[in-house]
Amino acid sequence: MTAADLVAMAPLAALAAGVLVLLLAIAARRDARLAWAVTGATVVAALAMVVPAVEVAPRAVTPLLRVDGLGLLGVVLFLLGSLATVPLAARHLAARPGPVEEFPLLLLLATLGAATLALATHVASLLLGLELLSIALYALIAYPDRGRRPLEAALKYLVLSGVSSATLLFGAALLYAESGTLAFAGLVPAAGTGSVLTTAGLALVLAGLAFKLSLVPFHQWTPEVYEGAPVPVTAWLATVGKGAVVLVLLRLLAESGALARPDAVLLLSVLAGASMLAGNLLALLEDDVRRLLAYSSVAHLGYLLVALLLVDAAGGPQLGTEAALVYLLAYGVTTFGAFTVLEERSAPGARRQHGAALGSEEDFDDGARERFRGLFRRRPAVALAFTVMLLSLAGIPLTAGFVGKFYVVAAGVEGGLWALLALLVVGSGVGLFYSLRLVHLMTLPVDAPSGADVPGRGGWLLGGLTVLVLVLGILPEPVLALVRAALAY
DSSP states (O other): OOHHHHHHTHHHHHHHHHHHHHHHHHHHOOOHHHHHHHHHHHHHHHHHHHHHHHHHOSEEETTTEEESHHHHHHHHHHHHHHHHHHHHHHHHHHTSSSOOTHHHHHHHHHHHHHHHHHHBOBHHHHHHHHHHHHHHHHHHHTOSTTOHHHHHHHHHHHHHHHHHHHHHHHHHHHHHHHHSOOBSTTTSOOTTOSOHHHHHHHHHHHHHHHHHTTOTTSOTHHHHHHHHSOHHHHHHIIIIIHHHHHHHHHHHHHHHOGGGSHHHHHHHHHHHHHHHHHHHHHHHTOOBHHHHHHHHHHHHHHHHHHHHTTTTSTTOHHHHHHHHHHHHHHHHHHHHHHHHHHHHHTSHHHHHHHTOOTTSGGGGGTTBGGGGTTHHHHOHHHHHHHHHHHHHHHTOTTSHHHHHHHHHHHHHHHHTOHHHHHHHHHHHHHHHHHHHHHHHHHHSOOSSOOOOOOOOTTHHHHHHHHHHHHHHHHOOHHHHHHHHHHHTO
16 A cells, blocks of 8 residues: 555544544543543544545555545535534533443544545445444444333344345345455446346345435335434434445445446436335325434435436436535435424423423433424514424525535436326425425414523534534535535546
């Protein structure tokens, strides 16, 4: 490995070194503040290491990884997501009994897995990053081990995730039998060649990744995990965790030429259409906000899949890739903001207003829709931030969600995906209805007196995310320029 290769791998090396330092620090002395400080410093150091990596990009580091503009953009976004999770998780765990120090260690490991997926160009690196991310998530989901629901959610995710990984691995083995390579480039035989093994292998690989993205019909774990996991873990999983899988799927589709095969296009189209329709309809029936956001995420990943269908279709790879990245950024910021609202609303002071004990099973009733009734009267700033997030998820103009959805629609029109665009419009209408229904609930009068709406320690994070959602919706050009610059590498 050359010096340039080492520079290119510096962000991953910084994360790995931080994991080792934190492990030794925990072994020497348990100190929650020290653990969070090491975690934050590690993520910041990894971000700083992106700068020299950009200087040597694009560069293939072994056949397993490629450090290029797309991968480095993903690494930066995932590091920022993890950095935002640190204060959210620190505040969440500070109010609960039990050890804290292993949580930031697991968060760093999961972030390392996500960054590996962003740079993966081989089935081996795909599986390495995916399992590193998933195994850390099992423990993060069940971290408050005194509760039944977190353990139940983690167990369900463990079993189903294991099945999906085995499915993906078996599909890759079938493709290897046909193509003789595990590198993304050349993994899928060209259209008109290959046998039934190619179709079966491609279907199994896509099914394994579809589970990680909670696409219909592989979405059953999503509401259980979103409801049972700690809110900061759910926020990380819904944004960074799924974003990493989106990037590796994008690279797989672009480099393997899978979208030149009609069977792959048909399968992905069915997954996208079913996810857009079923996700929004199931969200419409939900009375729990966490589960509503879970089903909404199913629909949003269906929208994003429309852009992924165009990474190698008419209009060139740049069209779908740009739309997918813009949508991924808009969805990530908005979704993280929505879960930050849930955490801010369930902070110790807010929970004492309801007489609920921290760490009790009632923790998991915080998402009940009726608990949001009159939130504008009780906590107007939190309600306003949540309104912005809901409108962005619905794709209302002047929000980040509108810009992301506009780009997906533009790409779909250019690619002629009219049936999927029709489902997108229908799904967006349903999504707008349940979003506005929740906003209306927050405006209703309540008997409880208005409380002092003083933000907690995480208030600055919620305010920053709210402003970012609006800025991205009003002035999207800097973000678009950043995406285009990254794809130019």
